[in-house]
Amino acid sequence: MARRGPLVGEFFMNGDIACAEGGISAGCRFFAGYPITPATEVAERMAARLPEVGGTFIQMEDELGSMAAILGASWAGVKSMTSTSGPGFSLMMENLGLGIMLETPCVVANIQRAGPSTGLPTLTGQGDMMQARWGSHGPYSIIALCPSSPQECYYLTIKAFNLSEQYRLPVLVMADEIVGHMSEKVVIPPPEDIPLTPRRQPTTPPGEYVPFQPDEDLVPPMANAGDGYRFHVTGLTHDERGYPVMTAAAQDKLVRRLIDKIEVNKADIIEIEEDGTEDADVIVCSYGISARVSQYAVELARGEGIKVGMLRLITVWPFPEERIRQLARQTKTFIVPEINSGQIVLEVERCAGGKAETLLLPHMGGSAHRPETILEAIRSAVK
Secondary structure, three states: OOOOOOOOEEEEEEHHHHHHHHHHHOOOOEEEEOOOOOOHHHHHHHHHHHHHHOOEEEEOOOHHHHHHHHHHHHHOOOOEEEEEOHHHHHHOHHHHHHHHHOOOOEEEEEEEEEOOOOOEEEEEOOOOHHHHHHOOOOOOOOEEEOOOOHHHHHHHHHHHHHHHHHHOOEEEEEEEHHHHHOEEEEEEOOHHHOOOOOOOOOOOOHHHOOOOOOOOOOOOOOOOOOOOOOOOOOOOOEOOOOOEOOOHHHHHHHHHHHHHHHHOOHHHHOOEEEEOOOOOOEEEEEOHHHHHHHHHHHHHHHHOOOOEEEEEEOEEEOOOHHHHHHHHOOOOEEEEEEOOOOOHHHHHHHHHOOOOEEEEEEOOOOOOOOHHHHHHHHHHHOO
């Protein structure tokens, strides 16, 4: 097969394809996945493109195997990725927890559809947002990014890889079917213009390497399997050598670090976008396709003289708690449109702490909100 590097230039592509190209630009050279609507185009693009850049694509027997495969590839030193939706995301949860416990860099793209169960496979939803945070068992922290355009599908996939390498954990790209299947212009810059975070390699000789001994930022360097380093990895609670230690003290030490390596670095991880929030009586807080629809409603409301701002969540997890608390002290009402029966609204309400009213605009899936619905909610909030 003819070899080609990452694409460069302006292209007309949908969000799924842009996600795949973002992975390639980030250095992803291994993809394991299983076909599932509406994420299949990510896998199809990877199947065509990875051989052109010297990478490997494997269609696995299911999503459990897919998640396991990308963890193994990452430990072999290869940047790895998978994509899925709905039921497939549920099947990945056990091995997502394994990846968190093993501190394994990789990326999972979830192109959300309407559920529960099989639901509406070809139509949109945003019902996996709390599953993204709490889907695996046990206490842990996670990073989840939400694109609202094909261009962001590209850039946020690159960012997901960078964050996964910097903090050593699986990172989630939580798109939705409309953004995944929406076709727009996507600009792909030259590789030399794309900042990439390299994997932190051990600086000690193989005989002195302690695989889970963290640096000052709580993240351990990561040796590659086959490079002469001896290490043990297990999903059991383990010490810094990687060996199982079945005590409450070992659990406390390990799990606190897994959480803190994200929590203490939240200011560097969280990305949000604000428009007109400084003097707003009403702030519309949303993400993904719901944010794009909301922006138009905000513009219509401003045309009527209403002081309304927009807060778009690009990083949903970790949640921008401090900024919500600050805004709650200066605004009257948060309106949260999301394509579910109420998930992220609960986080907004928690952080607002009663200082500002929090209103949910639910939509059960299959389509996005109508701008008129959001506009009417804005009007009602200022009456």
